[in-house]
Amino acid sequence: MALGSKIYKVGDVTIRRLNELETNGFTAKGLIPDWDPSILEQHKDWLVQGSMEEDLEHVIITIGTWIVKTPKHTILIDTAIGNDKNLPASTGLANLQLPYIQWLKEAGVAPEDVDYVLLTHLHYDHVGWNTKLVDGKWVPTFPNAKYVFPKTEENYYDSLGTNNEANNPSINAFEESVLPIIQAGLAEYIGPEGGEYLEGIKFIPSPGHSIGQMSISVTSRGEEAFFASDVMHHPIQVYRPEWNSCFCEIDEQARESRLWALAYAADRNVLYLGTHFPGSSAGYVSRDGDGFKWRYE
Numbered sequence: 001m002a003l004g005s006k007i008y009k010v011g012d013v014t015i016r017r018l019n020e021l022e023t024n025g026f027t028a029k030g031l032i033p034d035w036d037p038s039i040l041e042q043h044k045d046w047l048v049q050g051s052m053e054e055d056l057e058h059v060i061i062t063i064g065t066w067i068v069k070t071p072k073h074t075i076l077i078d079t080a081i082g083n084d085k086n087l088p089a090s091t092g093l094a095n096l097q098l099p100y101i102q103w104l105k106e107a108g109v110a111p112e113d114v115d116y117v118l119l120t121h122l123h124y125d126h127v128g129w130n131t132k133l134v135d136g137k138w139v140p141t142f143p144n145a146k147y148v149f150p151k152t153e154e155n156y157y158d159s160l161g162t163n164n165e166a167n168n169p170s171i172n173a174f175e176e177s178v179l180p181i182i183q184a185g186l187a188e189y190i191g192p193e194g195g196e197y198l199e200g201i202k203f204i205p206s207p208g209h210s211i212g213q214m215s216i217s218v219t220s221r222g223e224e225a226f227f228a229s230d231v232m233h234h235p236i237q238v239y240r241p242e243w244n245s246c247f248c249e250i251d252e253q254a255r256e257s258r259l260w261a262l263a264y265a266a267d268r269n270v271l272y273l274g275t276h277f278p279g280s281s282a283g284y285v286s287r288d289g290d291g292f293k294w295r296y297e
């Protein structure tokens with residue numbers, strides 16, 4: 001079931017998960033190079049309930065979109081991988097053919113209905129459905145939307161001079177999924193300081209995983225949802241915040257942003273909405289002694 005069964009209510013805002021895909025294709029060590037299997041002694045029981053395979057080798061993650069409806073607007077946060085994309089074969093994610101648009105319709109969202117597409121960063125697994133391939137051309141999937149993303153990210157991926165090993169994950173993604181949006185005049189930018197973009201919707205810098213990544217806070221009637229972005233890929237990192245994923249570009253900054261996000265989520269008791277956690281990808285972080293703990297919602 002690609003469309004999450006739960007509909008979260010945060011004040012007057014409703015939030016629903018759309019998993020473009022869920023995969024056990026990564027080993028724990030592959031996704032998290034610092035992975036130490038001794039952590040299983042304490043955490044095995046909950047991990048095998050949907051977060052890790054019984055083999056205790058492969059972790060489960062998702063790639064997806066958050067559908068956010070406010071009283072005024074229909075908003076998507078991050079747009080997964082997309083169909084027909086010319087990604088490197090090594091990703092195993094090139095040329096997908098998935099009924100993502102149909103899944104959105106099942107959530108009551110036609111492409112024309114989307115008012116805003118908010119992007120936490122510009123890695124290929126967050127921008128794909130920005131565009132679709134029509135007669136050999138990449139065109140905006142959501143023709144009436146403003147696409148909003150950190151300017152620092154655009155500056156970085158726009159320039160061949162900044163291409164390096166760390167931003168290899170974005171090969172072709174900028175050209176196929178971001179540039180056509182800019183050329184169509186649908187892009188709006190968030191400066192490096194972040195800030196409120198729409199009433200109750202705020203971008204907060206959380207760099208490190210990528211150079212200009214931002215998390216997004218949505219508040220309504222005193223309640224808050226926290227779209228954390230890729231500060232974590234898997235809930236085991238709640239218990240080991242010093243463990244980066246293999247996709248984190250700036251290691252020390254990624255660790256700092258992870259600790260910041262955990263403290264933010266725990267101390268404000270906000271609904272934490274991850275991009276890649278398995279299943280619902282949603283839950284709560286709380287403090288536990290010197291560290292943190294996780295509970296799915």
Ligand SMILES: [Zn+2]
Nearest residue numbers: 123125230275
């Ligand atoms: Zn990602």
